[in-house]
Amino acid sequence: MATPAVTRSPRGRRNRPRGAERPGRGTLLLLTPPMLWLGVAYLGALGALFITSLWQQNDFTGAIERVWTLDNFRDLFTIDVYRTITFRTIAIAALVTVVDALLAFPIALYMAKVASPRLQRLLVISVLMPLWASYLVKAYAWRGMLSENGLIAWLGAPFGIDTPGYGLPATTIVLAYLWLPYMILPIYAGLERLPDSLWEASADLGGGAWTTLRRVVLPMAFPAIVAGSIFTFSLSLGDYIAVRIVGGTSQLLGNVVYDNVGAANNLPFAAAVATIPVVVMVIYLAAARRTGALENL
Amino acid sequence: MPTAISLRGLSKHFGDVKAVDDLDLDIADGEFFSMLGPSGSGKTTVLRLIAGFEQPTAGRIELGGKDVTGRPPFARDVNTVFQDYAIFPHMSVRQNVEYGLRVKRVPRADRRARAEEALATVRLEGYGDRRPHQLSGGQRQRVALARALVNRPQVLLLDEPLGALDLKLRRQMQIELKQIQRDVGITFVFVTHDQEEALTMSDRIAVFNEGRIEQLATPVELYEQPASSFVAGFVGTSNLLEGPVARDVVGSDGQFVVRPEKVSMLAPADAPAEDGEHCVARGTVREVVYLGAATHSVVDLDAGATLTVAHQNTDRSIDAALERRGQQVLLVWSRDSLVPLGGNDAVPAGSTTGRQPSSPEENTP
Numbered sequence: 001m002a003t004p005a006v007t008r009s010p011r012g013r014r015n016r017p018r019g020a021e022r023p024g025r026g027t028l029l030l031l032t033p034p035m036l037w038l039g040v041a042y043l044g045a046l047g048a049l050f051i052t053s054l055w056q057q058n059d060f061t062g063a064i065e066r067v068w069t070l071d072n073f074r075d076l077f078t079i080d081v082y083r084t085i086t087f088r089t090i091a092i093a094a095l096v097t098v099v100d101a102l103l104a105f106p107i108a109l110y111m112a113k114v115a116s117p118r119l120q121r122l123l124v125i126s127v128l129m130p131l132w133a134s135y136l137v138k139a140y141a142w143r144g145m146l147s148e149n150g151l152i153a154w155l156g157a158p159f160g161i162d163t164p165g166y167g168l169p170a171t172t173i174v175l176a177y178l179w180l181p182y183m184i185l186p187i188y189a190g191l192e193r194l195p196d197s198l199w200e201a202s203a204d205l206g207g208g209a210w211t212t213l214r215r216v217v218l219p220m221a222f223p224a225i226v227a228g229s230i231f232t233f234s235l236s237l238g239d240y241i242a243v244r245i246v247g248g249t250s251q252l253l254g255n256v257v258y259d260n261v262g263a264a265n266n267l268p269f270a271a272a273v274a275t276i277p278v279v280v281m282v283i284y285l286a287a288a289r290r291t292g293a294l295e296n297l
Numbered sequence: 298m299p300t301a302i303s304l305r306g307l308s309k310h311f312g313d314v315k316a317v318d319d320l321d322l323d324i325a326d327g328e329f330f331s332m333l334g335p336s337g338s339g340k341t342t343v344l345r346l347i348a349g350f351e352q353p354t355a356g357r358i359e360l361g362g363k364d365v366t367g368r369p370p371f372a373r374d375v376n377t378v379f380q381d382y383a384i385f386p387h388m389s390v391r392q393n394v395e396y397g398l399r400v401k402r403v404p405r406a407d408r409r410a411r412a413e414e415a416l417a418t419v420r421l422e423g424y425g426d427r428r429p430h431q432l433s434g435g436q437r438q439r440v441a442l443a444r445a446l447v448n449r450p451q452v453l454l455l456d457e458p459l460g461a462l463d464l465k466l467r468r469q470m471q472i473e474l475k476q477i478q479r480d481v482g483i484t485f486v487f488v489t490h491d492q493e494e495a496l497t498m499s500d501r502i503a504v505f506n507e508g509r510i511e512q513l514a515t516p517v518e519l520y521e522q523p524a525s526s527f528v529a530g531f532v533g534t535s536n537l538l539e540g541p542v543a544r545d546v547v548g549s550d551g552q553f554v555v556r557p558e559k560v561s562m563l564a565p566a567d568a569p570a571e572d573g574e575h576c577v578a579r580g581t582v583r584e585v586v587y588l589g590a591a592t593h594s595v596v597d598l599d600a601g602a603t604l605t606v607a608h609q610n611t612d613r614s615i616d617a618a619l620e621r622r623g624q625q626v627l628l629v630w631s632r633d634s635l636v637p638l639g640g641n642d643a644v645p646a647g648s649t650t651g652r653q654p655s656s657p658e659e660n661t662p
Binding site: 195197198200201202203204205206207208215216219220294 | 348349350369370375376377379380381383385386387396397400403444448562596
């Protein structure tokens with residue numbers, strides 16, 4: 001009677017390692033609403049999206065017919081313009097990510113390892129500050145700056161530089177601007193975690209600043225860069241506002257979805273188009289997982 | 298013997314704090330040199346100044362006769378074993394060890410051979426392909442050592458490298474480090490706060506206190522002839538006699554130290570004949586601490602101070618020792634083992650028991 005009772009006593013339970021502890025009923029009760037929210041609002045919606053993409057629309061009435069069909073996906077793969085738009089969107093998202101990584105790394109490096117603690121705090125705030133302003137305001141501000149007689153044309157005139165005008169370059173610039181904080185912050189956090197002794201060890205073993213950066217800092221910051229790229233890449237992939245405001249006539253996947261939801265009122269096709277970024281992101285995340293980036297989010 | 302490191306008027310101030318204060322020091326070639334001191338005594342700062350991680354506020358650093366003050370770490374012929382090892386986690390053990398050679402563009406085959414040799418020196422043959430996270434603390438410590446040794450530096454700097462290891466492994470590594478140092482013949486500068494570690498391995502030890510060297514001596518000198526009460530207290534257990542107690546027991550003013558193992562404890566009835574060669578003090582045993590190999594008795598002297606007496610447990614006398622708690626005892630030690638501190642005169646011979654001081658200094662304040 002004594003021995004089994006002892007192992008089941010509350011004391012024995014408290015001595016269990018943390019990870020082995022089973023959640024009590026109270027914990028379950030507390031977790032249920034947020035887990036439901038995650039399940040229904042996020043995964044449920046994604047499931048609904050996918051199911052909708054397998055339905056079709058009646059061409060005459062515009063009503064949705066709940067008949068299982070792969071027609072939407074067949075259209076996506078066979079009609080050239082959609083393929084072009086898909087690759088263009090992925091290319092823009094990749095370009096935005098590269099531009100952001102190139103801009104963010106030196107900034108994050110300065111913040112994490114050079115700036116005084118006071119300046120460090122100020123810089124973190126100034127990186128976050130643009131996120132407080134409305135997306136639309138920022139996009140329209142860029143529209144103004146990129147216009148024919150805008151700030152960029154005026155500033156560049158003495159150097160023979162003209163505004164790129166509205167189009168894909170402008171879209172890339174604006175997206176890179178919008179998502180830059182999402183790249184800076186993970187890299188900053190990653191670099192801050194890097195012990196100073198690793199830099200010193202590299203210098204001690206004969207590595208100059210450049211060698212240390214290339215052989216120690218960059219490889220170690222790589223997962224953090226990938227973590228930031230998950231944000232910049234996925235946000236660019238789904239964006240449809242920036243391209244409408246500064247993209248001129250260029251189309252990205254987001255526009256196609258938007259137009260099919262709005263003007264064309266073809267929800268099943270819009271859903272099919274919307275699955276493309278989801279699939280691309282799933283592949284991207286699977287690749288990112290191998291670098292250990294997901295532990296850096 | 299030629300000088301490996303020479304520090305002249307070296308100072309490092311952090312704001313108002315003088316971490317290192319006008320330091321002069323010469324370390325000989327091939328020496329195992331330890332810098333011992335409590336945390337914040339400046340010993341690590343001196344090491345970092347030699348390595349080049351910090352720039353001195355004033356003074357000069359010479360390595361092998363060449364002035365290297367102001368040179369960056371990568372342009373100094375020294376290598377460091379870091380306290381946290383600072384192993385590059387994204388590289389294999391071999392890549393870690395080869396790093397210094399790779400940066401200096403040593404050809405691949407040569408690099409590989411030297412890395413294997415260094416790994417063999419620290420007894421890690423066959424570990425080249427392991428990842429750092431697969432190694433134990435002791436093994437990581439060896440990798441850090443191999444990574445530094447492979448560059449064959451003039452001087453190896455070690456910043457409390459054994460601090461994170463458990464006692465048994467630490468003792469083993471102490472012996473191994475000393476062995477490796479003898480084999481490779483490189484000057485080792487070893488920073489530690491562990492006096493036993495310093496005594497075990499070093500040729501010479503500098504005891505640091507508040508940015509200055511309190512005493513620079515061989516381990517034997519340091520233990521047997523501490524120059525100040527700080528050194529006496531930091532290195533080993535010390536029994537300090539000063540003021541009226543010193544006058545009473547020793548028969549002279551000043552500060553005196555006697556090591557616990559030099560004191561014998563007798564029953565009051567066994568008082569030795571007064572021969573002028575011994576100090577005798579009466580006291581009460583307050584505490585008896587059994588330490589396995591030895592027993593320490595803490596004795597409150599009637600004269601005022603508290604002395605610790607060490608007794609090797611070579612026979613079964615421990616039972617008797619334990620029973621002495623609370624009893625009156627007589628402590629006896631030879632005058633030769635009494636160390637005067639900080640510039641007071643030699644121990645006067647004269648009074649035997651110290652109870653009737655007869656020395657002329659008796660009345661000096």
